Amino acid sequence: xxxxxxxxxxxxxxxxxxxxxxxxxxxxxxxxxxxxxxxxxxxxxxxxxxxxxxxxxxxxxxxxxxxxxxxxxxxxxxxxxxxxxxxxxxxxxxxxxxxxxxxxxxxxxxxxxxxxxxxxxxxxxxxxxxxxxxxxxxxxxxxxxxxxxxxxxxxxxxxxxxxxxxxxxxxxxxxxxxxxxxxxxxxxxxxxxxxxxxxxxxxxxxxxxxxxxxxxxxxxxxxxxxxxxxxxxxxxxxxxxxxxxxxxxxxxxxxxxxxxxxxxxxxxxxxxxxxxxxxxxxxxxxxxxxxxxxxxxxxxxxxxxxxxxxxxxxxxxxxxxxxxxxxxxxxxxxxxxxxxxxxxxxxxx
Amino acid sequence: xxxxxxxxxxxxxxxxxxxxxxxxxxxxxxxxxxxxxxxxxxxxxxxxxxxxxxxxxxxxxxxxxxxxxxxxxxxxxxxxxxxxxxxxxxxxxxxxxxxxxxxxxxxxxxxxxxxxxxxxxxxxxxxxxxxxxxxxxxxxxxxxxxxxxxxxxxxxxxxxxxxxxxxxxxxxxxxxxxxxxxxxxxxxxxxxxxxxxxxxxxxxxxxxxxxxxxxxxxxxxxxxxxxxxxxxxxxxxxxxxxxxxxxxxxxxxxxxxxxxxxxxxxxxxxxxxxxxxxxxxxxxxxxxxxxxxxxxxxxxxxxxxxxxxxxxxxxxxxxxxxxxxxxxxxxxxxxxxxxxxxxxxxxxxxxxxxxxxxxxxxxxxxxxxxxxxxxxxxxxxxxxxxxxxxxxxxxxxxxxxxxxxxxxxxxxxxxxxxxxxxxxxxxxxxxxxxxxxxxxxxxxxxxxxxxxxxxxxxxxxxxxxxxxxxxxxxxxxxxxxxxxxxxxxxxxxxxxxxxxxxxxxxxxxxxxxxxxxxxxxxxxxxxxxxxxxxxxxxxxxxxxxxxxxx
Numbered sequence: 001x002x003x004x005x006x007x008x009x010x011x012x013x014x015x016x017x018x019x020x021x022x023x024x025x026x027x028x029x030x031x032x033x034x035x036x037x038x039x040x041x042x043x044x045x046x047x048x049x050x051x052x053x054x055x056x057x058x059x060x061x062x063x064x065x066x067x068x069x070x071x072x073x074x075x076x077x078x079x080x081x082x083x084x085x086x087x088x089x090x091x092x093x094x095x096x097x098x099x100x101x102x103x104x105x106x107x108x109x110x111x112x113x114x115x116x117x118x119x120x121x122x123x124x125x126x127x128x129x130x131x132x133x134x135x136x137x138x139x140x141x142x143x144x145x146x147x148x149x150x151x152x153x154x155x156x157x158x159x160x161x162x163x164x165x166x167x168x169x170x171x172x173x174x175x176x177x178x179x180x181x182x183x184x185x186x187x188x189x190x191x192x193x194x195x196x197x198x199x200x201x202x203x204x205x206x207x208x209x210x211x212x213x214x215x216x217x218x219x220x221x222x223x224x225x226x227x228x229x230x231x232x233x234x235x236x237x238x239x240x241x242x243x244x245x246x247x248x249x250x251x252x253x254x255x256x257x258x259x260x261x262x263x264x265x266x267x268x269x270x271x272x273x274x275x276x277x278x279x280x281x282x283x284x285x286x287x288x289x290x291x292x293x294x295x296x297x298x299x300x301x302x303x304x305x306x307x308x309x310x311x312x313x314x315x316x317x318x319x320x321x322x323x324x325x326x327x328x329x330x331x332x333x334x335x336x337x338x339x340x341x342x343x344x345x346x347x348x349x
Numbered sequence: 350x351x352x353x354x355x356x357x358x359x360x361x362x363x364x365x366x367x368x369x370x371x372x373x374x375x376x377x378x379x380x381x382x383x384x385x386x387x388x389x390x391x392x393x394x395x396x397x398x399x400x401x402x403x404x405x406x407x408x409x410x411x412x413x414x415x416x417x418x419x420x421x422x423x424x425x426x427x428x429x430x431x432x433x434x435x436x437x438x439x440x441x442x443x444x445x446x447x448x449x450x451x452x453x454x455x456x457x458x459x460x461x462x463x464x465x466x467x468x469x470x471x472x473x474x475x476x477x478x479x480x481x482x483x484x485x486x487x488x489x490x491x492x493x494x495x496x497x498x499x500x501x502x503x504x505x506x507x508x509x510x511x512x513x514x515x516x517x518x519x520x521x522x523x524x525x526x527x528x529x530x531x532x533x534x535x536x537x538x539x540x541x542x543x544x545x546x547x548x549x550x551x552x553x554x555x556x557x558x559x560x561x562x563x564x565x566x567x568x569x570x571x572x573x574x575x576x577x578x579x580x581x582x583x584x585x586x587x588x589x590x591x592x593x594x595x596x597x598x599x600x601x602x603x604x605x606x607x608x609x610x611x612x613x614x615x616x617x618x619x620x621x622x623x624x625x626x627x628x629x630x631x632x633x634x635x636x637x638x639x640x641x642x643x644x645x646x647x648x649x650x651x652x653x654x655x656x657x658x659x660x661x662x663x664x665x666x667x668x669x670x671x672x673x674x675x676x677x678x679x680x681x682x683x684x685x686x687x688x689x690x691x692x693x694x695x696x697x698x699x700x701x702x703x704x705x706x707x708x709x710x711x712x713x714x715x716x717x718x719x720x721x722x723x724x725x726x727x728x729x730x731x732x733x734x735x736x737x738x739x740x741x742x743x744x745x746x747x748x749x750x751x752x753x754x755x756x757x758x759x760x761x762x763x764x765x766x767x768x769x770x771x772x773x774x775x776x777x778x779x780x781x782x783x784x785x786x787x788x789x790x791x792x793x794x795x796x797x798x799x800x801x802x803x804x805x806x807x808x809x810x811x812x813x814x815x816x817x818x819x820x821x822x823x824x825x826x827x828x829x830x831x832x833x834x835x836x837x838x839x840x841x842x843x844x845x846x847x848x849x850x851x852x853x854x855x856x857x858x859x860x861x862x863x864x865x866x867x868x869x870x871x872x873x874x875x876x877x878x879x880x881x882x883x884x885x886x887x888x889x890x891x892x893x894x895x896x897x898x899x
Contacts, residue, residue, distance in 0.1 A: 160612075163624045167648040218872075225839045229832060237828050245648050248659040248814040249563060250821060251554070253415055253443050255408040265401040269394055271839075276390045294401075302408075 003097045007158050010093025014113065014151060017086035021144045024079035028137035031072035037204055076136050077127065083140075084120045091117060097158040105174045106161050108303060112150040114175075116143045118182025122223075130219060134210050138189055169242035176234025181295060183227030184267070188292035190220035191285040198282065217281065220288060221274060228267050235260040259298035266291040387454070388461030396455040403451055407442035410434065414441060414587070456551065463544045470537050477519040478531035481847035481863075490876050491863035492884055500850035500858050503887065504528050507848040507862075510886040514879075516846060527849035536868060539837020546831035553824030560596070562588040563816040569666055569683050570607045570628075570809040577601035577636075578656070578815065596817070598654045602632035605642075607663065607809050611739040621692055623738050628660050628811050645813075655817050662812030664688045665696055667716055667745045668805040673705035674798050680705070683808035686716040686745075687765060693735035694718045699767045700747075701754045705800060711754035712802065713767045714747035714785075745804055747785045749775035749795055775799065842868040844876070846883065860887065 001009070091113060094104035104110045123139045126132055161170070193207075194216035200207040210216060239260070240250035251257060270287040273279035279287075374382065386392055411419035420440050424431040438445030485491050496503065507528045508520040516530035564586035568576055576582055578600050610625035628645040634653055643651045651658040666683035673679040679702035686698030700712040720743070721736035733746065752772035775783040775795060785793040787804035794801045845865045853859050864880045866873075 160622075160624075162622075163626060163647045166624075169648075229835050229839065232828075232832050232835060237825070237832065240828075241825070242648075244657075244818075244821070245650055246659075248650070248657065248661065248816045249818065250824070253407060253412060258404050258408040262401045262404050265397055265404075269397040269401070272390065272394050272397065276394055278391070279394060 001096070003099055003158070006093045006097035008093075010090045010097060010158075013086050013088075013090025013093055014147065017083045017090060018144065018147055018151075020079055020083035020086055021140050021147070024076050024083055024140045025137060025144060027072050027076035027079055028140065031069050031076060032137060032206055032209075034066065034069040034072070035209060036206075073133060073136070076140070077124075077133065080120060080136060080140055081124055084117065084124060087113075087117045087120060094158060099160060102161060103171050103175070105178060106159075106165060106170070107154075107156050108299075109150055109154040109156045111174070111178065111299070112146060112154055114178045115181045115185070116146050116150070118179050119143055119185050122182055122186055122226075130222070131211075132219065134206075135186075135189070135193075135219075137206075138193070139186070142185075142189065164246050167242060167245070169238055169245070173234055173238040173242050176230050176238060180227040180231035180234060181299070183223050183230065184292055184295055187220050187223030187227060188289055190216050190223060191288040191292075194220055194285050195282065213281075217285070220285065224267060224270060224288060224291075228271065231260075231264060231267065235264055255302050256298060259294060259302055263291055263294040263298060266294055384461060387458050389458075390462070393455065393458045393462065396451060396458060400451050400455060403442070403448050406439055410439050410442070412441060412443070414444070452551075456548065459544055459547065463541060466537075467541055470534075470541060473537070474534060478517055478529040478845060480525075481527035481529055481849055485847055485849055485861040485863040488863040488865055490865070490873075490880050491861065492880060493859060493861040494884065494888065495853070495857045495859055496888070497857055500526065500852055503850040503858060503860050504848065507850070507860075507883075507887055510883060511846055511848070514883070526851055527847055530846045531843070533841050533843030533867070535837050536841040536843045537838075539834040539839075539841060542834030543831050543838055544834075546827045546834055549827030549830065550824050551827075553820040553822075553827055556820030556823065557589070557818040559589045559591040560593070560820070561816065561818040562586065562592050562597075563814070563818075565661075565812060565814045567685055567810050567812050568604055570604045570811060572603055572605065572631075575601055575603045576813070583815075598656050598817075599635045600632060600653045600656070601636070602630050602658070604811055605629040605631050607811055609663070609739070611737070621737055626660060626663060628813075630658075655819060657816055657818075659814040659816070660811060661814045664810055664812075665694065665716055665718060665740065665743070666808040666810045667698070667743070668808055669700050669712070669745070670803040670805055671700065671702040671705060671710055671712070671800060672803070673702065673707075673710065673800040675706050676800075677706070679710065679800070681805075683810070685765070685810050689715075690735070692738060694738040695735040697765075699765060701764075701767065703754055708751045708799065709754045710795070710799060711750040711752075711767045711772060712747045713750065714745060716743070716745045718743055720744035740807055743789060743807055745787050747787070747802065748782055749785070749799070749802070751775060751799065842866065844868070844879075846880075848883075848887070862887070 091104045091110075094110055094113065095101055098104075098106070105114045119139060120143055123132065123135060127135070193210055194213055197207055197210045197216055198213045202208050235257075239257070243252060243257075244250040266287060270284055270291055273284040273287050411423050413420050427434075434440060438447070442448055482488065486493065501522060504520060504527070505522065508518050508530075511528065511530045512518045514532075516532040518528060518530045520528040564583040566576055566582060566584050568574055578597050580586060580594060580597075606629045608625070608627045608629075609623045612620050612622045612624065614620060626647055630643045630645050630651060632641055632643060632651070632653065633639070634641070645651055645658065645660045647660060650660075664685065664687060666685050668681075668683045670681040671679045680700060684698055684700050686696035688694045688696045695718075696716040698714070698716060702710040715733075717733065717735040718740040719735055719737035721734055723731040723734045725731050750767065750769060750772040754772060755768050775797075777783050777796065783796060785802055787793060787802065789804055789806050792801055792803040844867055847861075847863050849861045851859050851861075862880060862884050864876055864883075866876050
């Protein structure tokens with residue numbers, strides 16, 4: 001296969017993934033619609049104490065829930081997995097279409113494509129173990145919307161990387177950012193569900209079938225606990241190493257770095273809050289959402305709105321980056337410094 | 350959140366804010382109260398959030414040490430706000446008093462929290478696992494069974510089984526009716542390591558910013574031009590506040606040649622883009638040392654001792670000779686033209702000849718590596734431009750000025766800007782500005798016997814960044830340690846297990862097993878599984894035990 005064919009395959013993969021995710025969403029819709037009016041059987045604590053709630057997954061079929069509803073739920077998971085496969089093919093195609101071949105996260109379109117894949121993959125990996133089937137419709141709906149936005153607004157044809165991105169740190173640094181973003185996103189989703197569930201007193205409908213708030217809180221914590229070290233590794237270890245190699249200093253207070261740091265601090269606060277009286281539970285969940293807001297603002301906001309960030313690669317086709325050359329040390333007026341656009345050799349991550 | 354409770358016991362600082370401020374305090378008590386407030390978890394949390402909040406302005410408002418040109422533009426645009434912003438240090442947020450205050454408070458709070466916990470941890474390491482609570486069945490994870498074995502037999506087996514699961518076990522035969530066991534001390538160790546490592550990182554960063562330096566120089570490519578590492582050679586230089594010139598390593602280098610690969614394939618989406626920049630350096634680590642070669646590329650800095658040399662930019666330097674009215678060479682050599690367009694390398698530059706007679710001459714204009722005339726929609730010629738970054742058809746287009754071009758009155762001026770305040774532009778007889786369009790080898794005579802300008806050829810320049818950041822490995826080691834500590838504090842699950850065996854009135858033995866998860870994210874299922882495994886192991890081998898005794 002040549003590069004053009006790989007690129008076509010990638011685009012078809014995205015389209016196929018979108019369609020299959022939509023079908024998965026339909027399957028989930030069938031499942032949850034059928035369950036809509038059925039009152040939730042009160043979860044009987046299986047263990048004692050902490051174990052309560054966790055042992056009673058939401059999908060535990062009540063007597064009146066038909067076989068068909070259960071099948072719809074299973075079909076939803078199956079379709080999600082098939083969609084993830086197409087999603088993976090799309091990623092693979094992106095990487096193979098580039099010349100030379102590379103990892104498929106060189107621009108925003110590809111980053112979003114990879115990030116959403118991580119969200120689905122993490123969900124599929126944990127859904128059985130942590131009994132997250134209730135998360136299915138939300139995850140698939142979320143990923144579908146993000147993929148749609150990605151294709152509509154962020155799509156870029158495959159292009160070779162700019163010089164500064166040609167480093168193996170691109171593989172390590174960005175993959176860490178992608179995985180952590182995926183985990184934090186799932187964590188944010190469960191935190192929202194936690195807040196909604198904690199307020200809700202209904203005994204029918206989607207919220208009623210969610211696990212106990214304590215379980216939601218724990219799932220959310222785990223997603224964050226998984227993402228946080230990876231984020232630390234990506235932002236505070238590999239990022240500075242790469243920055244040092246490419247820009248000559250390991251921390252530049254570049255807006256992207258600032259917001260990555262803010263995100264890190266907020267998530268650190270979240271982890272502390274979960275262990276602090278008066279903060280655990282609701283306030284911790286709000287902190288998690290603040291963290292997610294910082295995370296996504298860093299990805300979208302800084303790329304599109306920051307003019308100074310060396311990371312802003314929203315317009316990936318353009319490769320210039322401007323720096324100020326402080327002219328001769330004797331220059332008296334700072335205003336006389338000349339703004340210079342130095343070539344494509346500048347990192348634009 | 351029952352599974353969080355045990356953590357409270359681990360954090361003595363957590364309960365400190367519970368004490369309200371009494372009214373009549375001695376200074377000592379007040380200090381003690383303030384210290385407790387500062388080192389409480391809640392204060393740390395608030396300081397963390399403040400730190401995040403305080404970092405935001407720096408990403409919105411241009412920063413002096415990141416982009417000083419933007420700052421001066423912003424000052425011009427907002428004459429009324431700028432002085433206020435100045436007073437609030439908003440143009441240098443990360444060096445400001447208030448930003449420093451937050452992180453210094455955070456550090457103090459951290460140390461104040463960590464040191465007592467280190468002591469507690471040191472004691473806990475040596476301590477035996479705590480004795481079994483009186484009523485094991487009240488613990489969240491507990492179970493019991495009856496057996497006809499003797500309590501001592503059950504307890505001995507329990508100690509062995511639990512020890513095999515890598516718990517620290519406290520049991521001496523006959524001394525007690527229960528086995529106490531504990532594992533997962535590494536969680537708190539990781540926690541402490543993480544917080545200590547944060548301090549290591551800060552020390553590393555501080556060393557770098559105090560003793561390090563960073564500077565840039567624009568160098569012409571070619572053996573005739575060299576750089577040796579001392580202050581006078583830099584175009585810009587940013588030392589740390591405790592920087593000492595004597596630490597500068599005495600290396601020197603020249604740029605032998607510079608290669609760029611231009612994408613010319615018309616099918617490529619990046620046609621016209623340049624890549625694979627390579628500066629072939631010839632360097633010596635110190636005067637008299639052997640010559641060494643290095644191919645300097647983006648992402649591949651050259652390290653000489655503790656100093657790193659980076660390639661961060663490049664451009665063209667037309668070689669322009671100005672002859673004055675008397676026919677003498679008043680200025681000659683390559684002149685740095687700074688790219689104004691990164692794709693096409695259209696560049697802007699200034700040539701000054703302050704020694705020209707009868708009057709000083711200044712030239713200002715644009716360099717086009719591949720000259721082309723733009724066309725509008727109707728096909729009419731519009732502005733000249735550069736079609737390609739590679740120098741396929743180089744042309745330099747210059748305007749001339751006479752009068753005081755600067756440089757000779759002793760005051761310093763930028764070599765990239767022509768101060769036109771005391772100059773007059775050279776005009777043609779029809780009143781239009783006199784413009785020269787020169788290709789390599791061309792000479793144009795200036796009107797009114799001012800002299801002539803020759804475009805001799807093309808030279809290239811590289812922007813080289815040189816930095817020395819001591820402590821960077823300390824900082825790196827700190828972050829890596831912090832990450833290790835983090836992993837420990839997030840994923841090691843401290844837990845306790847107790848087994849109690851008592852002879853009941855009917856002669857049978859009641860065995861109670863309980864487990865307490867002390868982590869904040871403990872999974873009840875793994876907890877139940879562990880409990881079940883232990884119970885299963887306890888019940889599994891009664892016969893073997895008996896046979897062994899026999």
